[in-house]
Amino acid sequence: MAGRIAFQGELGAYSHQACRETRPGMEPLPCRTFEDVIEAVASGQAELAMLPVENTTYGRVADIHRLLPESGLHIVDEAFVRVHISLMANRGVTLDQVKTVRAHLVLLPQCAAFLKAHGIRSEAAADSAGAAADLAKSGVGDEGALASDLAAEIHGLDILARHIEDQDHNTTRFLVMSREADHSRRADRMVTTFVFNVRNIPAALYKAMGGFATNGVNMTKLESYMVDGSFNATQFYADIEGHPDDRPVQLALEELDYFTTEMKILGVYPADPRRP
Numbered sequence: 001m002a003g004r005i006a007f008q009g010e011l012g013a014y015s016h017q018a019c020r021e022t023r024p025g026m027e028p029l030p031c032r033t034f035e036d037v038i039e040a041v042a043s044g045q046a047e048l049a050m051l052p053v054e055n056t057t058y059g060r061v062a063d064i065h066r067l068l069p070e071s072g073l074h075i076v077d078e079a080f081v082r083v084h085i086s087l088m089a090n091r092g093v094t095l096d097q098v099k100t101v102r103a104h105l106v107l108l109p110q111c112a113a114f115l116k117a118h119g120i121r122s123e124a125a126a127d128s129a130g131a132a133a134d135l136a137k138s139g140v141g142d143e144g145a146l147a148s149d150l151a152a153e154i155h156g157l158d159i160l161a162r163h164i165e166d167q168d169h170n171t172t173r174f175l176v177m178s179r180e181a182d183h184s185r186r187a188d189r190m191v192t193t194f195v196f197n198v199r200n201i202p203a204a205l206y207k208a209m210g211g212f213a214t215n216g217v218n219m220t221k222l223e224s225y226m227v228d229g230s231f232n233a234t235q236f237y238a239d240i241e242g243h244p245d246d247r248p249v250q251l252a253l254e255e256l257d258y259f260t261t262e263m264k265i266l267g268v269y270p271a272d273p274r275r276p
């Protein structure tokens with residue numbers, strides 16, 4: 001598929017890596033914020049958006065679930081991307097010369113053991129790929145950056161230590177979003193994502209979930225969020241396995257509808273092969 005795919009961050013960010021791995025034929029479009037990514041697709045500047053939703057190490061990505069229902073976009077794919085962290089520096093610099101590294105605050109604790117073992121101080125940066133870009137521009141010889149291998153490639157940095165994260169399971173789940181919904185595709189495993197608000201009656205959530213249990217539909221995610229800053233209004237975000245046209249899913253959604261004030265399907269898409 002030709003065209004552009006928008007992502008949040010600098011070139012070399014992990015979201016850029018996700019774009020390259022899943023849509024290698026598309027031109028990456030870096031954006032400053034998640035809202036800018038959504039706007040780029042909504043306005044036609046890009047055909048698709050690549051948005052991170054959760055990570056196995058630090059949990060869900062702030063604000064994304066709040067933005068998705070109101071974005072006007074539709075989920076058309078998911079991608080599980082392994083997050084490897086490498087230490088990089090300017091050309092000719094050796095590991096023993098590096099005294100300080102910069103990276104996004106989320107990345108630094110994930111490499112704590114390596115940094116401690118080598119006596120390297122850490123400083124937080126707004127963006128890891130941005131830290132790599134700044135390092136390349138500075139030309140300094142006693143600083144490094146923690147970022148993706150792609151960031152080192154793009155900014156002409158040497159990788160001094162590859163894949164130094166403390167945990168060997170660090171993976172981010174991304175959602176690929178489009179202006180148009182596509183419920184026509186079929187695969188051995190399908191995922192349906194939706195949001196809903198329950199009616200204000202006793203045990204409404206329990207009753208709403210009953211249809212999925214009785215019809216044998218596997219719910220892989222259920223999270224709650226406050227609506228408009230109110231403690232009394234809660235929205236739920238859910239992933240289930242299956243397609244809305246499958247009879248068990250139809251029955252479960254019909255039962256859910258009885259106990260909700262609002263339900264909206266955000267996407268129907270094939271499960272990533274790396275989905276557990």
